[in-house]
Amino acid sequence: xxxxxxxxxxxxxxxxxxxxxxxxxxxxxxxxxxxxxxxxxxxxxxxxxxxxxxxxxxxxxxxxxxxxxxxxxxxxxxxxxxxxxxxxxxxxxxxxxxxxxxxxxxxxxxxxxxxxxxxxxxxxxxxxxxxxxxxxxxxxxxxxxxxxxxxxxxxxxxxxxxxxxxxxxxxxxxxxxxxxxxxxxxxxxxxxxxxxxxxxxxxxxxxxxxxxxxxxxxxxxxxxxxxxxxxxxxxxxxxxxxxx
Amino acid sequence: xxxxxxxxxxxxxxxxxxxxxxxxxxxxxxxxxxxxxxxxxxxxxxxxxxxxxxxxxxxxxxxxxxxxxxxxxxxxxxxxxxxxxxxxxxxxxxxxxxxxxxxxxxxxxxxxxxxxxxxxxxx
Numbered sequence: 001x002x003x004x005x006x007x008x009x010x011x012x013x014x015x016x017x018x019x020x021x022x023x024x025x026x027x028x029x030x031x032x033x034x035x036x037x038x039x040x041x042x043x044x045x046x047x048x049x050x051x052x053x054x055x056x057x058x059x060x061x062x063x064x065x066x067x068x069x070x071x072x073x074x075x076x077x078x079x080x081x082x083x084x085x086x087x088x089x090x091x092x093x094x095x096x097x098x099x100x101x102x103x104x105x106x107x108x109x110x111x112x113x114x115x116x117x118x119x120x121x122x123x124x125x126x127x128x129x130x131x132x133x134x135x136x137x138x139x140x141x142x143x144x145x146x147x148x149x150x151x152x153x154x155x156x157x158x159x160x161x162x163x164x165x166x167x168x169x170x171x172x173x174x175x176x177x178x179x180x181x182x183x184x185x186x187x188x189x190x191x192x193x194x195x196x197x198x199x200x201x202x203x204x205x206x207x208x209x210x211x212x213x214x215x216x217x218x219x220x221x222x223x224x225x226x227x228x229x230x231x232x233x234x235x236x237x238x239x240x241x242x243x244x
Numbered sequence: 245x246x247x248x249x250x251x252x253x254x255x256x257x258x259x260x261x262x263x264x265x266x267x268x269x270x271x272x273x274x275x276x277x278x279x280x281x282x283x284x285x286x287x288x289x290x291x292x293x294x295x296x297x298x299x300x301x302x303x304x305x306x307x308x309x310x311x312x313x314x315x316x317x318x319x320x321x322x323x324x325x326x327x328x329x330x331x332x333x334x335x336x337x338x339x340x341x342x343x344x345x346x347x348x349x350x351x352x353x354x355x356x357x358x359x360x361x362x363x364x365x366x367x
Contacts, residue, residue: 011278011311018270053306081310103313105263 001046001117002027006035006061007079008054016049016079016100019109032056036064039071047117048076049100052087059087062094075120077112079104252318254352260316271315278315279357282308286350289324293340301339302331319349 001024007013008031017026027043029035033056039045048065052058058078065071075097080087088099098116100109264271285308292300305328312321323346330339 009307009311010281011274012314014277015270015274015314018267018273019264053303102310103259103263106265106267 001025002043003113004029004035004038004045004048004050006030006032006048006050006054006058008051012051012079012102016104016109019104019106020049020113023110023113032058032061035061039065039074040068045074047113048074049079049113050076051079059090059094062091062096066095073120073123075116077116252322254317254319254349255356256316256318259318263316275315275357278311278317279354281311282320282350285311286346289327289346290343293327293336293343296336298331298334298336301336302328305331305339317353320346320353323349 003020003024003026005013005017005020005026006029007016013028013030017028020026024046027038027045029038031054032050035048035050036056039048048061050058050061058080062076062078065074065076076095077098077100078087078091078096079100079102081102091099097120098112100112260271285304289301289304289308292304305324308324309321309328312318312324323342327339327342327346330336330342
């Protein structure tokens with residue numbers, strides 16, 4: 001198990017890392033900013049234990065994790081004091097998994113981590129069918145996106161607004177590419193690898209399309225362009241737009 | 245706001261022994277690091293209070309409170325907790341009045357741990 005411990009206090013880091021090491025491999029970040037970089041890097045963590053009051057505070061880190069498709073289900077424990085009731089309220093709004101109350105004991109650390117991981121495993125089992133369904137649809141979605149990207153690349157005759165509109169749809173759709181992580185977590189390695197390869201192709205195509213459109217057009221899309229949505233359009237919808 | 249003098253131990257050895265029962269090396273390491281870092285942290289808190297920097301005073305008091313409580317330095321945790329509370333309530337003058345108590349608590353803690361720290365931890 002890989003645990004990311006986030007705290008700006010060296011004494012707390014040393015103490016908690018010493019206690020957590022009996023439960024897994026502990027990685028340390030000195031503030032929320034560093035933690036976010038580590039979470040978005042190559043390492044896959046099973047648990048985050050984060051302080052609240054520090055640069056890049058713990059609530060903001062939790063909020064970013066929950067808003068990220070690939071990280072949203074990551075068990076997240078806040079290290080806080082008993083009297084921080086306002087923090088508890090804010091954390092509950094953002095789906096906190098548990099709390100380590102300061103001053104902590106070896107027993108409280110162990111029991112909190114075990115409880116949070118058990119709950120996460122239960123949630124994962126419940127959500128598996130939904131994720132599998134989305135993952136199964138991923139290849140069709142990726143193919144449709146690739147076709148659209150290729151069309152953009154060949155569309156030098158298109159107007160700037162049309163290219164921008166397409167780029168925005170692609171950018172939104174890239175969020176959905178986080179499906180490769182979900183598929184990987186479910187052990188569907190071949191699907192995950194396939195999705196990752198397609199993501200690489202699509203990103204290369206997208207980079208080329210950006211060059212066509214130019215930086216100002218990407219930053220300031222036309223008012224006719226559709227609003228970027230957090231979820232990509234369905235594969236069928238993309239195809240219809242292409243046909244039109 | 246005036247406070248009655250705290251009646252908490254300078255160093256709560258029984259508490260830390262119970263909290264870190266299976267991890268004496270972790271506790272010893274944490275206390276050593278705490279003693280190394282505390283002087284500068286206390287000085288920064290004093291500077292923040294003297295310059296009436298509320299944000300810095302609150303942050304330094306908060307950090308000192310947490311790390312002090314973590315290693316069983318309950319008296320210092322108590323006084324820095326009061327300062328944090330007072331600064332949060334914009335009672336900076338009252339917070340400054342706690343400063344001598346912080347210095348005295350630190351001197352008592354340093355003395356207690358220097359004299360019998362390892363024995364206190366080991367029980």
